[in-house]
Amino acid sequence: MVRNGSWGPFSFHDIHVIHRRDFVVPPQSEPLKTDKIVIAKDLSRTFFLGGLPVKAIDNIALEVGAGEFLVLKGKSGSGKSTLLSLIGGLDRPNSGTLSVSGIDLSQINPTQLARFRREHVGFIFQGFNLLPTLSVLENIALPALLAPTRAQDPYEKAWQLLALAELEPRAHHKPSEISGGEMQRTAIARALINDPALIIADEPTGNLDTKTGAHILNFIQELNQNLGRTVIMATHSSDADAMAHRILCLVDGRFTQTACEE
Numbered sequence: 001m002v003r004n005g006s007w008g009p010f011s012f013h014d015i016h017v018i019h020r021r022d023f024v025v026p027p028q029s030e031p032l033k034t035d036k037i038v039i040a041k042d043l044s045r046t047f048f049l050g051g052l053p054v055k056a057i058d059n060i061a062l063e064v065g066a067g068e069f070l071v072l073k074g075k076s077g078s079g080k081s082t083l084l085s086l087i088g089g090l091d092r093p094n095s096g097t098l099s100v101s102g103i104d105l106s107q108i109n110p111t112q113l114a115r116f117r118r119e120h121v122g123f124i125f126q127g128f129n130l131l132p133t134l135s136v137l138e139n140i141a142l143p144a145l146l147a148p149t150r151a152q153d154p155y156e157k158a159w160q161l162l163a164l165a166e167l168e169p170r171a172h173h174k175p176s177e178i179s180g181g182e183m184q185r186t187a188i189a190r191a192l193i194n195d196p197a198l199i200i201a202d203e204p205t206g207n208l209d210t211k212t213g214a215h216i217l218n219f220i221q222e223l224n225q226n227l228g229r230t231v232i233m234a235t236h237s238s239d240a241d242a243m244a245h246r247i248l249c250l251v252d253g254r255f256t257q258t259a260c261e262e
């Protein structure tokens with residue numbers, strides 16, 4: 001997904017700092033003042049297509065608890081990606097309030113929003129969104145290289161995450177030289193490098209075969225269960241139903257009370 005010249009959460013303009021090594025010790029991020037990691041009220045996002053409004057997210061309320069594994073379901077076009085983009089600070093609502101990790105996303109400027117994305121959210125996309133010219137190791141390290149306030153050396157952390165994702169033999173391969181499952185494991189490791197409390201996954205198994213997809217879902221479940229990350233995942237399949245703490249169904253930008261049709 002390329003939005004406005006950016007590649008997922010990263011801007012192409014950020015790549016020049018890839019070899020930067022002058023890191024300073026970080027201030028600790030502010031503790032959450034609530035056990036809700038996401039609080040959205042009256043949230044709306046409207047797009048205009050040919051002058052006509054499309055209410056992609058239509059006046060919804062949502063609270064997500066810290067440590068929760070929430071699955072968003074709904075047919076294509078129901079608003080899943082739009083909602084994830086709002087929560088992850090990749091897009092902004094037209095109206096309503098949205099607080100994530102205690103930060104009011106409606107009150108911060110674009111620079112602060114970019115920092116929010118880097119420090120508080122790990123993104124996993126259907127299309128992996130790896131940078132093709134960087135190695136697996138460099139792709140994983142990139143978000144830490146873009147946030148030079150971390151205590152730990154980005155490459156040291158990247159090697160640890162390579163091990164977690166069982167990718168060590170692939171460290172110096174380019175994305176084009178590894179399998180789809182390995183690409184998504186690389187993206188998951190990248191999502192973890194800045195220790196975000198929240199993982200946002202948009203159809204993370206959509207480009208994978210069933211067996212590889214099941215492996216990836218198990219990996220995401222481990223992030224939730226073993227590493228305590230809050231996970232909000234969009235999918236239109238039932239494969240993650242058993243691992244979700246809660247499943248919400250979107251229809252035309254609103255939550256329905258009934259179970260989602262397949």
Ligand code: ADP
Pocket residue numbers: 047048049054055056074075076077078079080081082083
């Ligand atoms: P889903 O992820 O559930 O398939 P989306 O959130 O991508 O749904 O889309 C919800 C609705 O918003 C759709 O009608 C889609 O066409 C529209 N939409 C999404 N993004 C844009 C955009 N950037 N510009 C115009 N319309 C958009």
Ligand code: MG
Pocket residue numbers: 080081082202
């Ligand atoms: Mg989508």
